[in-house]
Every structure is written in C-alpha cells, then in structure tokens.
Amino acid sequence: MIELAKLSAHFGDATxxxxxxxxxxxxxxxxxxxxxxxxxxMLALCLMGMAPDSARLTGRLSIDGRDMASASERDWQxxxxxxxxxxxxxxxxxxxxxxRVGDTVMEPMLLHEGLSRSAARARTLSxxxxxxxxxxxxxxxxFPHEMSGGQRQRVLIALALACNPALLIADEPTTAxxxxxxxxxxxxxxxxxxxxxxxxxxxxxxxxxxxxATQDIVVMYGGDMVERGPTAKVLSAPxxxxxxxxxxxxxxxxxxxxxxxxxxxxxxxxxxSVPPLHGLPKGCRFSGRCPVELxxxxxxxxxxxxxxxxxxAACHLLSEGRHD
Amino acid sequence: xxxxxxNFLLGALLVSLVVGIAALSLVWTPHDPQTxxxxxxxxxxxxxxxxxxxxxxxxxxxxxxAAARNSMTVALVAVLLGGSVGVALGLLASAxxxxxxxxxxxxxxxxxxxxxxxxAIMLAAVFGPxxxxxxxAISFINIPIFxxxxxxxxxxxxxxxxxxxxxxxxxxxxxxSRDHILPNIAAAIIVQATIEFAVAILAEAAxxxxxxxxxxxxxxxxxxxxxxxxxxxxxxxxAIYPGLCIVTAVLGFGLLGDGLxxxxxxxxxxxx
Amino acid sequence: xxxxxxxxxxxxxxxxxxxxxxxxxxxxxxxxxxALTILGMDASDDALAALREQLGLNEPVVTRYLSWVxxxxxxxxxxxxSFRVPVAELIAExxxxxxxxxxxxxxxxxxxxxxxxxxxxxxxxxxxDWGVMFLSQLGIAVPAFWLSILLxxxxxxxxxxxxxxxxxxxxxxxxxxxxxxxxxxALALVQSAVLARVxxxxxxxxxxxxxxxxxxxxxxxxxxxxWRHVLPNALVPIVTIVGMQFAALVTGTIVIENVFYxxxxxxxxxxxxxxxxxxxxxxLxxxxxxxxxxxxxVVDLLYVVIDPRLKARA
Numbered sequence: 040m041i042e043l044a045k046l047s048a049h050f051g052d053a054t055x056x057x058x059x060x061x062x063x064x065x066x067x068x069x070x071x072x073x074x075x076x077x078x079x080x081m082l083a084l085c086l087m088g089m090a091p092d093s094a095r096l097t098g099r100l101s102i103d104g105r106d107m108a109s110a111s112e113r114d115w116q117x118x119x120x121x122x123x124x125x126x127x128x129x130x131x132x133x134x135x136x137x138x139r140v141g142d143t144v145m146e147p148m149l150l151h152e153g154l155s156r157s158a159a160r161a162r163t164l165s166x167x168x169x170x171x172x173x174x175x176x177x178x179x180x181x182f183p184h185e186m187s188g189g190q191r192q193r194v195l196i197a198l199a200l201a202c203n204p205a206l207l208i209a210d211e212p213t214t215a216x217x218x219x220x221x222x223x224x225x226x227x228x229x230x231x232x233x234x235x236x237x238x239x240x241x242x243x244x245x246x247x248x249x250x251x252a253t254q255d256i257v258v259m260y261g262g263d264m265v266e267r268g269p270t271a272k273v274l275s276a277p278x279x280x281x282x283x284x285x286x287x288x289x290x291x292x293x294x295x296x297x298x299x300x301x302x303x304x305x306x307x308x309x310x311x312s313v314p315p316l317h318g319l320p321k322g323c324r325f326s327g328r329c330p331v332e333l334x335x336x337x338x339x340x341x342x343x344x345x346x347x348x349x350x351x352a353a354c355h356l357l358s359e360g361r362h363d
Numbered sequence: 364x365x366x367x368x369x370n371f372l373l374g375a376l377l378v379s380l381v382v383g384i385a386a387l388s389l390v391w392t393p394h395d396p397q398t399x400x401x402x403x404x405x406x407x408x409x410x411x412x413x414x415x416x417x418x419x420x421x422x423x424x425x426x427x428x429a430a431a432r433n434s435m436t437v438a439l440v441a442v443l444l445g446g447s448v449g450v451a452l453g454l455l456a457s458a459x460x461x462x463x464x465x466x467x468x469x470x471x472x473x474x475x476x477x478x479x480x481x482x483a484i485m486l487a488a489v490f491g492p493x494x495x496x497x498x499x500a501i502s503f504i505n506i507p508i509f510x511x512x513x514x515x516x517x518x519x520x521x522x523x524x525x526x527x528x529x530x531x532x533x534x535x536x537x538x539x540s541r542d543h544i545l546p547n548i549a550a551a552i553i554v555q556a557t558i559e560f561a562v563a564i565l566a567e568a569a570x571x572x573x574x575x576x577x578x579x580x581x582x583x584x585x586x587x588x589x590x591x592x593x594x595x596x597x598x599x600x601x602a603i604y605p606g607l608c609i610v611t612a613v614l615g616f617g618l619l620g621d622g623l624x625x626x627x628x629x630x631x632x633x634x635x
Numbered sequence: 636x637x638x639x640x641x642x643x644x645x646x647x648x649x650x651x652x653x654x655x656x657x658x659x660x661x662x663x664x665x666x667x668x669x670a671l672t673i674l675g676m677d678a679s680d681d682a683l684a685a686l687r688e689q690l691g692l693n694e695p696v697v698t699r700y701l702s703w704v705x706x707x708x709x710x711x712x713x714x715x716x717s718f719r720v721p722v723a724e725l726i727a728e729x730x731x732x733x734x735x736x737x738x739x740x741x742x743x744x745x746x747x748x749x750x751x752x753x754x755x756x757x758x759x760x761x762x763x764d765w766g767v768m769f770l771s772q773l774g775i776a777v778p779a780f781w782l783s784i785l786l787x788x789x790x791x792x793x794x795x796x797x798x799x800x801x802x803x804x805x806x807x808x809x810x811x812x813x814x815x816x817x818x819x820x821a822l823a824l825v826q827s828a829v830l831a832r833v834x835x836x837x838x839x840x841x842x843x844x845x846x847x848x849x850x851x852x853x854x855x856x857x858x859x860x861x862w863r864h865v866l867p868n869a870l871v872p873i874v875t876i877v878g879m880q881f882a883a884l885v886t887g888t889i890v891i892e893n894v895f896y897x898x899x900x901x902x903x904x905x906x907x908x909x910x911x912x913x914x915x916x917x918x919l920x921x922x923x924x925x926x927x928x929x930x931x932x933v934v935d936l937l938y939v940v941i942d943p944r945l946k947a948r949a
Contacts, residue, residue, distance in 0.1 A: 087852060089848075089851065089852065112857065113856075116854050116855070116856055117854070118854070119851075119852060119853065119854035120852070120853045120854035121854065124852070124853075125852045127845065127848060127849065127852070129845055132844060132845040132846060133845040133846055133848070133849045134846050134849065135846045135849075135850070135864055135868065136846070136868065136942075136943070136944060137867050137868055137941075137942065137943065146853065146855070147853045147854055147855070150854070150855065150859075151854060182943045182944070184943070184944050195849065198849070198853060199852075201853070202854075469650075472650070473650065473653050473654065473657065475879070475882065475927075475931075476650065476654050476882075476924050476927050476928045476931075477654075477657075477882075477924055477927075478882040478883070478885055478886040478927070479886070480885075480886045480889060480890070481885070481886075481920050481923055481924060484904055484908065484916065484920060485658065485661045485662055485916070485920050486661070487908055488662065488907070488908045488911070488913060488916040488917075489661065489662055489913070492908075561776070565776075565778055568778050569778060569779075569780065569886075569890055572778075572780050572890075573890065573893060573905065574905075575908075585778075585780075588778075588780065588781055588784060591784070592784050592787075592894070595784070595787065595788055595792055595799075596792060599788055599792070602781075602784050602785070602788065603785075605781075606777075606778070606781035606784070606785070609776075609777075609778055609781065610773070610776045610777055610778075610781075613775070613776035613777075613778075614772065614773065614776035617772065617775060617776055618772065
C-alpha cells in the first residue's frame with residue numbers, strides 16, 4: 040500500500056534520511072524508534088509530503104501505486120487527511136486558538152468530502168466518542184485553551200481520523216504528556232488501528248510505548264535504518280549494537296544497588312553523542328560509538344543482512360557471520 | 364567574518380550624506396540661500412545654479428542645504444530633549460515600581476493621545492507659529508515613546524543576577540540605574556533614538572509645510588514644498604527636490620535604525 | 636468580565652479628563668491673557684476688559700475649566716470669534732467631510748496593508764517579500780503631503796483626470812467622489828506602509844506556530860491555511876497597531892485636507908489659527924484628541940472580543 044525504496048532526504052551534502060526501505064500494508068502497526076536526529080521525524084514528514092522545502096528527495100515513495108517522491112503540493116493535498124494523516128508531538132499549541140475544536144475537526148470533512156454541516160457534526164461527535172472524549176456535545180464547542188494536554192491530543196487524533204485515512208502516523212504522541220495520560224493515548228492509538236483496520240506508524244523514543252502498540256519495529260540511527268523486525272523479537276533479542284545499547288540504557292530497578300565489589304551500579308549508556316548531520320561518519324553511522332566496532336566499520340557502509348524471514352540489521356558483524 | 368546587514372550600510376551611507384551636507388552648509392554653500400534676484404527667477408539648472416533658482420531667484424541648492432541644517436538641528440534637539448526626559452521617566456518608573464510605575468506610565472500614555480501636530484497646533488494658536496514651538500511639540504511626543512522603551516528594557520535588566528547582587532551589596536537604586544541598567548539598555552535606546560530621528564525629520568517637514576515650523580526667511584524643506592505647490596503649473600521641478608531630500612534623510616535614518624536593531628538584537632546575535 | 640469592563644472604562648474616562656485638562660491648561664493658562672492674544676497688542680484697555688468679562692476670564696481657573704467641560708458635554712463649545720457662530724455649528728458643518736476622508740482612508744489602508752502584508756509573509760524570502768519590504772520602507776519615508784503634490788502633478792496637472800483640490804459639494808456625488816480619490820489614495824498609501832510591515836511580521840510569527848502545521852497536515856491548501864488560519868491569528872497584534880494608527884490618521888487627515896483644500900475640520904483648524912480664534916482651536920484639538928483616545932479604548936475592547944483566550948482571562 041505504501042512503499043519506500045531507497046528513499047533519501049538530502050540537505051546539500053548532508054543526508055537526514057538515507058536509503059529508507061519500507062512497506063506498509065493496511066492494518067500494519069509499525070514502530071519507529073531512535074533518538075532525536077535519527078531521521079524518524081524526517082521519514083514521517085516524507086510520508087506526508089511535508090519535508091522542508093530545502094530537502095531534496097531521491098528514491099521511490101509510492102502510495103497505492105502512485106509515485107509521490109516528486110509530487111507537487113497540490114497532489115499531496117489530495118492525499119493528506121484522506122489517505123495519510125499525522126498527529127504531531129506538541130498538543131498544547133497544535134490547535135488554532137481562535138477556533139472551537141469542533142470546527143477544526145469538521146473542516147477537513149467539509150472540504151474534502153463535501154459533507155453537510157450536520158453530517159460533519161454527527162461524525163465529529165462519534166469521533167470524539169471513539170477517541171474517548173467525555174461529554175462530546177459540550178466539548179465540541181470549546182476552545183483549545185479550555186482543554187488539558189491529554190484532551191487536546193485526543194482532539195488531534197480525532198482530527199487525523201476525520202476523513203478515515205488508511206494510515207495514521209503518530210510522531211511522539213506521548214512525549215509531552217505525563218505517564219498516565221501517555222499510557223492511555225498509546226492504548227487508544229492501538230485500539231483505533233485495530234478497530235479500523237488502519238495502518239499505524241508509531242514514532243517514539245519511548246520503547247515501552249512502542250512495545251505496547253506495535254507489531255513490527257524499525258530502529259533508526261543517523262538517518263539509517265539499522266535494525267528491523269517483529270517488535271517482541273527485536274526488543275528481547277536485539278541484533279544491532281545500537282539497539283542493544285538503547286535497550287541496555289533503560290532504567291531497571293533490578294540494576295539498582297551495588298554490585299559484587301560494593302561499587303554503585305551505573306546506568307549503562309552509549310558513550311558519545313549523535314554527531315551533527317554534516318559530521319556523520321563515512322561508513323557505518325554508528326562507528327565511533329560502537330562498543331564492538333571492527334576496523335572496516337568506519338570505512339564501509341554495512342549492507343542490510345536478513346537474519347530471518349522479516350528481520351535483520353545493518354551491521355558488519357552480521358554480514359560476516361559473527362554475531363552473538 | 365562579521366557581515367554588517369545591508370540596511371545598516373545603506374542607512375549609514377544616506378545618513379552620512381545628509382548630515383555631511385548639513386554640516387557643510389555651516390561653512391559653505393554655493394550661494395547665499397536668502398539672496399533674491401527676481402530677474403533670474405525660475406532659472407533652469409546651470410553651472411552657476413546647479414538646480415536652478417526658485418520663484419524669487421534664490422539658489423535652490425543653497426536653500427536645500429540650509430534646510431538640511433535646520434532639519435537636522437530640530438530633529439537633534441527634539442530627540443535629545445524628549446529622549447532625556449523619557450529615559451529619565453522610564454528609569455524612574457522601572458526602578459521604583461509599584462503604583463509609581465503605573466502612574467508614570469499612565470502619564471506618559473497621555474502623550475500618545477496627542478500627535479505632534481495637535482500639540483504644535485495648540486502652541487501655534489496661543490503663541491504664534493515658530494520653530495521653537497515645533498521643536499517643543501516634537502520633543503513632547505518623544506517622551507512617552509522613550510519612557511515606554513526604557514521601562515520595558517529596564518524591567519528586564521532588573522531581574523538579572525548581577526543587579527540582584529548589587530542590590531544585595533546595598534547599592535542604591537539610583538546608582539544601580541546609572542551603573543548597571545543604563546549601559547545595558549543603551550543599545551535599545553540608541554536604536555529607538557535613530558528611528559525617532561527619522562520621525563522627527565518627517566514631523567518637522569510636515570509642520571513647516573503647514574506653516575507651523577521654521578518661519579521665513581529660514582529655509583525648510585517643508586516650506587519649500589508648500590511654496591512649490593502654488594507654483595505647480597509654472598515650475599514643477601521645485602516640488603521634486605525638497606521632497607527627495609526629505610525621503611533620503613528619513614529613509615537613511617530609518618534604515619540605519621533598523622540595521623542597528625538587527626545588529627544589537629540579542630536573538631540574532633546568538634545565532635551568528 | 637464586568638470588572639474588566641469597569642476598569643477599562645474608568646481608565647478611558649480618566650484619560651479623557653486628563654487630556655481635557657492639558658488642552659485647557661495650554662490654551663488658557665499658559666498664554667497669560669487670552670484676551671490679549673485674541674485682540675492683539677493694540678487693543679484698548681476697555682476692549683480687553685470687556686472681552687475678559689465676556690469670556691468669563693475673571694473667574695478662577697478651575698471654575699472656567701469646569702464650565703467649559705460641562706458645556707462641552709452638552710454640545711456647547713462656545714462662540715467662534717472669527718465666524719461669529721457657535722463653534723458647534725462650524726464643527727457640524729465640516730464633520731461629514733473629515734469623516735468621509737478618514738473612513739475612506741482607513742478602509743483603503745486596511746485592505747491594502749492586510750493583503751500586502753499577508754502576501755509578503757507567504758512569499759517570505761522571495762521576490763514578493765523583498766518588494767513589499769522595500770516599498771513599505773519607502774512609504775514610511777515619503778511625507779504624505781509630498782506624495783499628494785506628486786499625485787496632483789501627475790493626475791491633475793499632466794493628465795487632467797482628477798481635480799487638483801477643492802471640493803464641489805455633496806450635491807453632485809460623482810464630482811464629490813472624484814475630489815476624494817487623490818486625497819484618499821495619498822492618505823492610504825502612507826498609512827498602509829507601516830501597517831503592511833506589522834501585518835507581515837505578525838503573519839510570519841503566526842506561521843511558525845504548530846497549528847499551522849496541523850492545518851497543512853489536514854490537507855488544506857496553502858491559500859486556505861493563509862487566509863483562514865494565519866490571518867485571523869495575526870490580526871490580534873495588528874488590531875493594537877491599528878489603534879495606535881489613529882493618531883497618525885488624525886494627523887494625516889488634517890494635513891491632507893490642507894493640501895487639497897477640502898472643507899473639513901482640518902482646514903478649519905488652520906483658518907482658526909490664522910484668525911487667532913482660540914475657542915475653535917481649543918474645541919477642535921479636544922475633539923481630535925478625544926477621537927484618538929476613544930479609538931484606543933475601542934481597540935482595547937475589541938482585543939478581548941477577538942481572542943477567546945483573553946475573554947477567559949478578563
């Protein structure tokens with residue numbers, strides 16, 4: 040349904056997204072995980088045709104068979120909200136403060152599907168119920184500033200669903216919310232995807248949320264897709280050194296306290312930090328920080344090695360048959 | 364390498380031109396601006412009279428230069444006068460805070476109800492039109508503008524750590540205002556002063572045009588335009604030169620002010 | 636909300652009072668002897684005494700001020716010295732002219748400035764933006780009266796399409812309209828320069844905000860996002876500036892009326908200055924100042940109406 044083949048986003052000499060390969064079918068629930076600067080947001084924006092104007096796209100991006108890599112803004116406007124929809128990170132400022140939330144959600148319906156006002160209103164009400172907004176009649180007429188962050192996020196989800204898109208992209212939907220609310224939003228997204236047989240792309244650096252909501256996962260670093268596979272398998276038995284580092288860096292109560300020598304256990308972290316876009320290493324992008332680095336890692340890009348049916352990672356260790 | 368913004372450079376160029384000519388007029392002009400010679404009235408541009416003569420035979424270039432001098436002087440005095448009072452009020456309001464601050468700002472806001480023209484009209488009706496009245500009127504409207512800018516900037520500085528430290532060390536508010544607040548808001552004030560300079564030039568021209576500013580025989584761009592308007596059918600070129608001078612001067616100071624603001628804006632400085 | 640309204644209205648009334656005090660003080664207290672100003676140095680002592688009596692100058696200042704205010708509230712602005720008719724009559728006669736010019740000027744200004752400003756913001760960093768920025772910088776630097784003269788020289792002297800000035804009267808609406816075209820254009824061009832810049836920067840500020848991205852992600856066209864989402868939000872700070880523009884509008888109207896010899900309040904003021912007609916000048920200055928203060932007050936209230944967030948806070 041949506042297919043990416045070697046999709047890259049170039050900014051001058053730097054590449055924010057490199058050779059992304061992806062297939063998303065109806066009903067898939069995919070998680071995309073990585074730090075800031077990993078290219079996950081760029082990927083999401085590309086799926087909406089909202090990459091910055093200064094970005095140059097190469098490769099193939101097709102939606103329902105139609106190549107959109109070089110499509111015009113007009114073409115994208117046809118697809119947005121109807122085929123692909125997105126929920127962004129900051130719910131607090133993502134709604135027009137001068138408009139009632141009901142009107143905001145109704146707008147795409149009135150525009151794209153030519154619904155009458157009463158039909159749009161009815162659908163909006165049912166959407167509000169679907170996303171779990173209590174007292175929807177009353178909420179319809181409220182302004183954004185009268186709602187909490189969690190409620191605004193629900194409104195934004197309702198807005199994204201307004202025209203029944205085939206794909207919903209959620210970019211860090213829970214980052215700005217507190218843990219309790221975040222959990223509920225995560226479950227909501229999962230439920231919506233299931234009930235509507237809608238594809239869901241869940242982008243986050245919150246591994247727990249991704250674990251809950253997705254079937255497959257892609258791990259990104261420095262613009263590259265470094266590992267992918269079924270969520271459960273990747274998170275329990277990671278194959279790429281970066282993924283291992285990421286998982287190892289999660290706070291774990293069992294790790295608290297002191298070790299055999301009486302020394303305080305420290306949270307394992309990945310040394311160094313993500314280099315800036317134009318300072319990424321030539322070979323494998325994780326070189327320089329990788330604990331099991333080989334000499335060729337800094338020189339040559341690792342090819343993607345498929346270890347199982349729909350699973351693999353881009354690492355020299357794998358391609359040379361040396362993995363643990 | 365630091366590159367100065369284009370508007371700053373262009374503004375500085377125009378300003379130097381205008382101020383230079385105004386300063387020059389103090390010591391030299393091609394002719395005496397007030398010498399009349401009816402026989403040579405409306406002369407076209409020539410080697411003797413570079414831009415020709417007006418309806419009374421006076422050399423146009425000399426008049427423009429003398430007018431430049433008058434315009435700069437009026438603007439300078441008005442901005443200095445109004446600016447000093449305004450800055451003082453702003454510092455006072457910011458330093459004392461509370462209802463004094465509210466009161467002072469309310470008072471300053473009164474100034475916003477009176478465009479310079481209205482004030483000049485009042486003074487002219489009562490005391491008769493004169494250059495002094497024009498200067499007073501323009502100074503008057505500068506007071507609330509500078510008071511506002513000063514207070515807003517000063518309020519921000521008062522919250523800074525080194526000021527808090529000074530207060531803890533027992534320094535008085537007057538001393539702090541003078542030693543810490545003032546130097547730090549100087550940039551904002553200078554930017555505002557440059558812009559108000561442009562406004563003052565425009566205001567002086569308008570007042571002179573209406574007869575409320577420089578009185579004859581003193582030269583003024585505004586009055587030259589008012590005289591030229593009655594001669595539109597005879598000598599249209601006389602209406603062009605003074606206007607161009609006004610635009611050049613106002614544009615110059617305006618661009619300079621914008622450029623200064625770009626240079627000193629902390630947000631942009633950090634980005635550099 | 637009621638408390639907010641009360642406070643604002645109180646402030647408005649107090650400002651008006653303060654303005655009236657300033658006007659009265661400058662025109663009656665400063666000069667020393669208004670009778671002398673009116674009759675001149677050569678007047679006989681008897682004439683001066685008689686005038687002083689007539690004007691009630693022998694009363695204490697405060698009483699004179701209060702009676703002036705009291706009368707003014709009832710529409711009595713005293714008698715004009717030069718025209719020998721009640722000032723109120725003079726004002727009523729010339730008010731339509733001034734209002735027509737001011738309203739027309741404001742409307743054209745708004746239309747021009749808003750569309751140019753929004754367009755410039757949409758064309759950020761491209762040709763359209765630089766063009767508008769440059770033109771507006773020029774528009775700010777050009778004096779309204781010079782622009783008027785240039786317009787007259789082009790359209791009246793050279794092309795003879797429009798009259799160079801004066802006003803034929805309202806009886807012939809077409810002629811009246813033609814007399815108003817150049818003045819309105821001159822007024823609007825100069826005013827819209829400032830407003831266009833403010834609109835542009837306000838729009839740019841708004842375009843950076845998240846909800847604009849949301850709107851785009853909903854598949855709305857760039858134009859719809861601009862006019863239906865950006866502009867209404869950009870209006871909020873613009874409205875404040877429009878309020879402040881009223882001072883410029885008043886000045887501009889007075890100047891333009893004098894440039895084009897339009898029989899409005901602006902011309903009246905200058906005729907009164909020439910005639911040393913103090914009561915008229917006093918009334919007119921008060922009127923214009925009151926208009927500026929009122930405009931700012933209305934803008935303050937409008938602010939709250941437009942932005943629901945402020946309404947909640949009020």
